[in-house]
Amino acid sequence: MATAAAHHTAQQTGPQAYGAQSGVPDTACGTDDTAAYQRAFDAAVAADERVEPRDWMPDAYRATLVRQIAQHAHSEIIGMQPEANWITRAPSLRRKAILMAKVQDEAGHGLYLYSAAETLGTSREDLLDKLHTGRQKYSSIFNYPTLTWADVGAIGWLVDGAAITNQVPLCRCSYGPYARAMVRVCKEESFHQRQGYELLLALSRGTPEQHAMAQDAVDRWWWPSLMMFGPPDDESAHSAQSMAWKIKRHSNDELRQRFVDICVPQAESLGLTLPDPDLKWNEERGHHDFGAIDWTEFWEVLKGNGPCNEQRMTQRRRAHDEGAWVRESAAAYAAKRNDEAGAGRG
Ligand SMILES: [Fe+2]
Numbered sequence: 001m002a003t004a005a006a007h008h009t010a011q012q013t014g015p016q017a018y019g020a021q022s023g024v025p026d027t028a029c030g031t032d033d034t035a036a037y038q039r040a041f042d043a044a045v046a047a048d049e050r051v052e053p054r055d056w057m058p059d060a061y062r063a064t065l066v067r068q069i070a071q072h073a074h075s076e077i078i079g080m081q082p083e084a085n086w087i088t089r090a091p092s093l094r095r096k097a098i099l100m101a102k103v104q105d106e107a108g109h110g111l112y113l114y115s116a117a118e119t120l121g122t123s124r125e126d127l128l129d130k131l132h133t134g135r136q137k138y139s140s141i142f143n144y145p146t147l148t149w150a151d152v153g154a155i156g157w158l159v160d161g162a163a164i165t166n167q168v169p170l171c172r173c174s175y176g177p178y179a180r181a182m183v184r185v186c187k188e189e190s191f192h193q194r195q196g197y198e199l200l201l202a203l204s205r206g207t208p209e210q211h212a213m214a215q216d217a218v219d220r221w222w223w224p225s226l227m228m229f230g231p232p233d234d235e236s237a238h239s240a241q242s243m244a245w246k247i248k249r250h251s252n253d254e255l256r257q258r259f260v261d262i263c264v265p266q267a268e269s270l271g272l273t274l275p276d277p278d279l280k281w282n283e284e285r286g287h288h289d290f291g292a293i294d295w296t297e298f299w300e301v302l303k304g305n306g307p308c309n310e311q312r313m314t315q316r317r318r319a320h321d322e323g324a325w326v327r328e329s330a331a332a333y334a335a336k337r338n339d340e341a342g343a344g345r346g
């Protein structure tokens with residue numbers, strides 16, 4: 001009902017339709033009233049309709065989405081590095097196959113997301129150039145090193161777990177292509193989270209050395225995982241506007257709390273301890289209280305001073321340069337196919 005009513009409103013007040021019947025912008029009718037477009041956009045967002053690539057949208061909304069989706073895409077492909085580091089040293093064929101599938105999934109996530117960003121009028125080439133020249137960022141979590149095999153488990157359990165907590169609400173993001181990409185990404189992320197949990201469980205129940213290795217990995221990844229939700233709400237620059245646009249559905253602190261509450265019983269089942277002496281159930285709030293996060297560390301890593309920032313970027317630029325011949329070959333092949341198709345028609 002709400003959708004139908006708002007759709008009607010959108011058609012009445014603006015030249016552009018949103019939602020299921022959304023079509024080509026009707027500029028031919030001579031209407032050039034930004035205020036009317038804006039009202040139609042606001043009504044569509046208020047009614048929880050999806051904004052699609054050909055719909056009118058405010059410039060700032062478009063720019064915010066490009067920034068967020070690009071950062072997300074970059075995180076997926078940079079995130080392949082710390083785990084790929086362990087593919088050749090996986091302890092069994094089964095573990096190697098699982099890890100390869102997982103790392104490959106992350107490349108796929110990058111591709112869905114670059115494609116989603118391209119629907120906003122930007123190009124993959126431009127986005128990659130901005131990554132390589134430091135003008136766009138990726139998640140700080142990937143600037144930490146993977147020191148032992150247990151880190152693969154801790155990343156799956158905590159980093160992919162935090163990513164799911166962030167991304168499930170993005171399946172309802174107001175921008176259609178981003179929301180739809182997230183549906184598939186989240187399904188794959190839940191496999192990633194499970195494989196990490198299962199890996200840690202095997203280590204935790206193994207020899208004392210294996211148990212200690214699992215505990216050490218959790219000790220190192222716990223706090224950076226909490227930072228993945230971004231700065232506290234009162235310091236988060238883009239949060240309020242993103243929530244008004246329904247790009248974001250919950251605040252950073254809300255999602256962080258949800259993640260902590262999910263992890264505590266899982267850590268107990270794993271037989272591992274979360275490295276926070278202040279972590280305890282608060283009956284009144286119905287949530288776990290937890291200790292203060294070291295935001296100085298977060299800002300330092302974000303500025304480029306994390307343990308692996310330089311290594312990640314060097315590797316990324318090298319991979320891009322070494323892949324130049326693949327891009328050239330693909331373009332030459334596409335051009336040849338086009339020529340042949342053209343000749344066939346003639
Ligand atoms: Fe991913």
Ligand SMILES: [Fe+2]
Pocket residue numbers: 106160163188189192
């Ligand atoms: Fe993942």
